Amino acid sequence: MAAEPTEVDIDARDLVRDLVSGLHHLRHVDLNTVGTALSLVIPPQYPDPSQAGEVEPLSKQQRLDRAFDAIAPSDYEGVCAAFLQHGDLTTELSHRVEDLLWSRENWPQVTARTRREVAEALDAFDAIWLEADGLLNLVKRYWMLTSPEWSFEFKDPYEPIVRHMFRFPGDWTTLEFFKEVGALDGGDRRFVLFLEGLLSGSVNPREARQREMAAALSQILARAGLKIMESGTNDGYPAFTIVALGTRPRPAQLILFASRHGKPALRLRDVLDQSIEVLTGDDTVLAYDVPVSDHGLTWQDVELWWSHRKGISADQAKLDLWRRLVTVCADASPAQHAFLVAYYDYAKGHDPLFALLPEVWLHWDPASRRQRGEDAFLNQRMDFLMLLPGLRRVVLEVDGEQHYATPSHQPSPRIYSETTRGDRDLRLTGYEVYRFSGYELSEDRATNTVSEFFDRLLHRL
Helix, strand or coil: CCCEEEEEEEEHHHHHHHHHHHHHCCHHHHHHHHHHHHHCCCHHHHHHHCCCCCCCCCCHEEEEHHHHCCCCCCHHHHHHHHHHCCCCHHHHHHHHHHHHHHHHHCCCCCCCHHHHHHHHHHHHCCCCCCCHHHHHHHHHHHCCCCCCCCCCCCCCCCCCHHHHHCCCCCCHHHHHHHHHCCCCCCCHHHHHHHHHHHHCCCCCCCCCHHHHHHHHHHHHHHHCCCCEEEEEEEECEEEEEEEEEECCCCCCCCCCEEECCCCCCEEECCCCCEEEEEEECCCCCCCCCCCCCCCCEEEHHHHHHHHHCCCHHHHHHHHHHHHHHHHHHHHHCCCHHHHHHHHHHHHHHCCCCCCCCEEEEECCCCCHHHCCCHHHCCCEEEEEEECCCCCCEEEEEEEEEECCCCCCCCCCCHHHHHHHHHHHHHHCCCEEEEEEHHHHHCCCCCHHHHHHHHCCCCCCC
16 A cells, blocks of 8 residues: 655645646747756647547647656656756745755754744844845845735835834844744744855955854854854855854865775875875876865866866866776776766756766775774775865765675675764764665666756755
8 A cells, every 4th residue: 555645745746736837828839848957748739640540739738737747756856956946936936945955955953942042142233234235135035025915005025124124223123033034933944044144244244243143153053953164255254154063164175086096195294284195196096186165166176177287178188087087987886887977967067067076085094904903994985075065075875785795795784884884974074975776876777866866966056
C-alpha cells in the first residue's frame, strides 16, 4: 500500500501546480520553448501527425495539465528551483518557492524567543538603520506586505514602515517592527537573511556600528546554533554572513586537486605562517594557490589560474584542464567519470559555472599508517569538492567498494563505520557531505541524478 503524501509533499505539489498553471498567459509558440528552461515536458499543440485518426489540437490548459501530470513528486523541488531561476514570478509565488526550498535545507530553528531577544538587543541601538532606503529595500526583498482588503483605494502596503520607522522613528520598537513585517514567525532561513541585511553596509553604512551590532547578536544566535562570520567586504564595508555552527570561518587558501600517481610531497615552508610548499610537480597534483573569494570558486577562476601558471591562452588552458580532470576521474572509477561529465554538461549554460574539482586532498599526514594507525588515512582525499558563495564547502563522494568492503570484496562493517565516522567529522567541521552510489551514476541514470541534485543544491545561489 502506497504511503500517504506528507504535508510537505502536498505543499510542493500544490505549489508546482500553481507555477505551471501560471504559464497560461503565454502563447502556444512560447510554451514550445519554455519547457526546457523550466524542467517541464510540455506536449506540442498538434500531436504527432503520424498518429492514426484525426486528432484535435490541444488547448493551452490541456498542454499545461499534461505537463504537470508528467512531473514526478521527486522532481517537484527541481521544478520549483527552475521557476525561481528562470520564471517571471509574482512576489507571492517567489516567496512561496523560496520558503519551500529553504524548508528542505535542514536549517537550524530560530525560535520566537530567539527573535524576540534579537529585537531587544537591537533596541539598544535606537534606530536599527542609518540608510532608510536600504532598510526599505531589505523589507521589500524578504517580507511581503499587503494592503487592507477593506480599502477602496490603493494604499502602499509599505507606507507604515515609512511612517513609523523613518518619519517618526520612535513609534515602533524593534519587536513591533518585526511583528509588522512578519519577522517573528517567518521562515528560519528568511529571518537569518534579513538579519544579514540589517548588518550590511547598505542598511548601516558605518563599520563600527556594524561590528557593534554583530557582537550584540552573536551570543543570542549562538544559542540557536548559529554564528556570525565576517565573510568579506561589500562596497568597502564589512560583509557578515550568518551560518550554522561548524561552518568554516575563512576562505580556502590552497587546494590540491586532480591528484594522480599517489600522495603529493609537502613541507611547511614557514611554521609560524603555516605556509605550505608543494614539492611534487603537476604530474602528481595540481595546487590552486589563489585565495578563494566569498563568491565561491568558478571554472573561469581555475582556467585563468592555469592560463597564467602555464603561460598559455585561455582556450588552451580550458582544454588542458578538462583533459586532466577527465583522465583523473576515468582512472578513479567509471562512476566518478560519469559524475564529472554529467555535471559540466548540466552546468555549461549556468552563470557562474562553479568548479567541480576531483580528487582533492583534505588532510595530509606525513606519518605512515603503521606509525599512526588506521586513522592516518581516514578521509584524506575527497572524490569531489565545490566551493560555493558564503564560504560553503561541499564534498561529493561516489561510493565504490572501498567505502564498505575489503580488497577481497567482502563486506566490512569496520570499513563502513570509518566512512560514516569520516562524514560526521567533516560535517562537524563545517563541510556539507553528499554521497552517491555507483548505481545512481550508471549510463542511463547519471544525467537525471546529477541534474536533480544540482538543481536543488544551486537554486538559492
